[in-house]
Amino acid sequence: MTIPANQLHILHHTLGLRPDRRDPYRNHFVAGPGHHDMPALEALVDEGLMTKTKPPGFIDPGSMVFMATAEGKSLAVELLPPEPKLTKYQQYLRDDSGLTFAEWLGIYEPEYRHRRWGSRNEWRMVRRSRPGRYGNMEPIIAGEWAPTQKAAKASYKEALKASRGKA
Secondary structure (H helix, E strand, C coil), rough: CCCCHHHHHHHHHHHHCCCEECCCCCCCECCCCCCCCCHHHHEEEEEEEEEEEECCCCCCCCCCEEECCCCHHHHHCCCCCCCCCHHHEEEEEEECCCCHHHHHHHCCEEEEEEECCCCEEEEEEECCCCHHHHHHHHEECCCCECCHHHHHHHHHHHHHHHCCCCC
């Protein structure tokens, strides 16, 4: 069954449906005399997709409450457009994993390691095979030990190029 777009929009609104929210969480549409959606609401009632009842006491007595029937609910859900494809970042936010976005993508950011040899300080930049601070994890890419962080970074970049076959 197909219905005009404005009537379908009213059914979706009545039930609180959207492409990303596919479970109805309400079922009412209040309209009074002269409301611009009244012809579409009456057409939905005539087709058996909605019913109308008198409003409760706190609503204007001239208004009507329209509710979707079981057939109207199933048609509204059936005719929902497909859920939009989520971007990677939207998927990350939805997962709520506790990881950083880079870790969630499987990109493990490099880090500096520091050691002291007598009076000398040395740094080395490495990227681990997986994130975490538990146990010894062998680095998958590591630069050489260097006297400055700048030199350690340059060494790491060379090791990274070599690992990608660009050296």
